[in-house]
Each structure stands twice: as structure tokens, then as C-alpha cells.
Amino acid sequence: MLNVHDLCKSYGGARSRDVLRGVSLDVARGEYVAIVGESGVGKSTLLNLIAGLDTPDRGTIVLDGVELTALDDTARTLLRRSRMGFVFQAVHLLPHLTAAQNVALPLALNGTTPVAGARRVNEMLLAVGLAQAANAYPRELSGGEMQRIAIARALVHRPPLLLADEPTGNLDADSAAQVMRLMREQVKREGGAGILVTHSAAAAAGADRVLTLTADGLRPQAAQTNSDFRFA
Numbered sequence: 001m002l003n004v005h006d007l008c009k010s011y012g013g014a015r016s017r018d019v020l021r022g023v024s025l026d027v028a029r030g031e032y033v034a035i036v037g038e039s040g041v042g043k044s045t046l047l048n049l050i051a052g053l054d055t056p057d058r059g060t061i062v063l064d065g066v067e068l069t070a071l072d073d074t075a076r077t078l079l080r081r082s083r084m085g086f087v088f089q090a091v092h093l094l095p096h097l098t099a100a101q102n103v104a105l106p107l108a109l110n111g112t113t114p115v116a117g118a119r120r121v122n123e124m125l126l127a128v129g130l131a132q133a134a135n136a137y138p139r140e141l142s143g144g145e146m147q148r149i150a151i152a153r154a155l156v157h158r159p160p161l162l163l164a165d166e167p168t169g170n171l172d173a174d175s176a177a178q179v180m181r182l183m184r185e186q187v188k189r190e191g192g193a194g195i196l197v198t199h200s201a202a203a204a205a206g207a208d209r210v211l212t213l214t215a216d217g218l219r220p221q222a223a224q225t226n227s228d229f230r231f232a
């Protein structure tokens with residue numbers, strides 16, 4: 001479903017260096033993949049390229065047969081809005097909108113009216129266990145609750161691809177575990193694919209496949225026992 005081939009990216013300027021040097025990745029529909037790696041290795045860079053938020057120096061990204069890397073900015077933005085969902089470490093809920101209004105945003109951006117979208121918004125709030133918080137504002141929610149709202153928002157428009165960048169970075173262990181479980185459950189339930197980027201091996205434990213990003217590219221991670229976690 002997602003085919004990333006030979007992606008290269010370097011940043012210019014005084015500290016110019018190659019961040020990604022020929023990264024390739026294939027993700028199948030329904031698959032939930034974790035990408036781990038040390039801080040600064042280029043995980044966010046890779047995710048932003050897949051999201052079309054930035055463009056690679058070389059290489060191709062194909063989502064469901066559409067080559068992202070061949071699209072102009074406008075076409076890429078439209079594709080991102082309709083076919084992708086995002087969860088970030090900094091939750092990015094809009095403070096002046098209620099939980100339900102935040103969840104509804106991707107529907108609105110894709111042209112669904114609030115009335116038509118209401119049932120779907122409720123369904124997602126229920127799925128993340130926060131139906132009772134529909135009318136609450138972000139400041140009235142805990143960090144874990146905000147991140148669960150962000151998951152509902154990321155999946156409300158049924159995107160084929162969910163991208164998550166360190167989604168549990170600011171959470172305590174219990175909330176983090178709950179958020180990870182929910183994200184996996186929802187990706188599987190909605191039938192999409194998910195890519196989770198994290199420096200935490202514990203967070204990656206629920207993935208179907210764990211890949212490690214190093215300066216030499218993405219490598220499958222050998223099966224590990226809990227005591228072997230290097231990035232926890």
C-alpha cells in the first residue's frame with residue numbers, strides 16, 4: 001500500500017549533512033509498523049517526507065499507486081488531508097474548540113458538514129473511551145485524554161494511513177500504554193495501515209513489525225526479549 005524507495009534527504013546550511021541515505025520501506029494494508037532509532041537519526045524527517053510535509057532530494061513515495069513525490073504542493077496537501085491521519089507528541093488540539101469539534105476537523109477539511117459528521121465523531125469518541133468529554137475543552141483534559149482525542153481526530157476520516165511521531169513522549173507509563181493499545185486497536189479496526197515512530201522500544205512492542213533506523217537505513221529488528229530493549 002505504501003512503497004518508499006531509496007529516499008535521500010539532507011539539510012543545507014552551516015550544519016549540512018545527509019540525514020537519510022537511501023531509505024526504503026514497504027507497508028501493507030492492515031499492517032502496523034514501528035520505526036525505532038536513536039534521537040537525531042532522522043525518524044521525524046522520514047515521517048514528514050511520507051506525510052508530504054517536506055520533499056526528498058531523491059527517491060520515491062507511492063501511496064496506493066499515487067506517487068506523492070510527483071505531485072505539486074496543492075495535490076499533495078489534498079491527498080494528505082483525505083488519505084492520512086496524524087498523531088504527534090505535541091498534541092496540537094485547538095484550544096478554543098471542544099473535544100468533539102477537534103475530532104471533527106478532518107471531516108470539515110474534507111467537505112463533510114457538521115451534521116453529517118456528528119455520528120462519526122461520536123463513534124470515534126466512544127472508541128477512545130471519551131464520549132463523556134465531547135463538550136470539554138482541551139485545558140479540561142489530562143495529557144493522556146488529549147492524546148486519545150488526537151487519535152480519534154487522526155482516524156475520524158478513515159485514512160488508509162496513520163502516521164504517529166512519538167505520540168506517547170509526554171505521557172506517564174500507564175497513559176502511554178493505553179494510548180499505544182488504542183492506536184493499534186483503531187488502526188486494525190479501521191483497516192488502515194499505521195507507522196509509529198518512537199525512540200522507545202516499549203512503545204514499539206505492540207507493532208506487527210519493528211524496524212530500526214540507523215545512518216545506514218532501515219533494518220528489521222531481530223526478535224528481542226524485554227530485557228534486550230535498547231531504547232526504552
Ligand SMILES: Nc1ncnc2c1ncn2[C@@H]1O[C@H](COP(=O)(O)OP(=O)(O)O)[C@@H](O)[C@H]1O
Nearest residue numbers: 011012019037038039040041042043044045046
Ligand atoms: N529543518 C531542518 N533543518 C536542518 N536540520 C534539520 C531539520 N530538521 C531536522 N534536522 C536535523 O536532521 C537530523 C534528524 O532529525 P530528526 O528527523 O528530527 O531526528 P529524530 O526524529 O530521529 O530525532 C538532526 O540532526 C536534526 O538536527
Ligand SMILES: [Mg+2]
Nearest residue numbers: 043044045165
Ligand atoms: Mg523526532
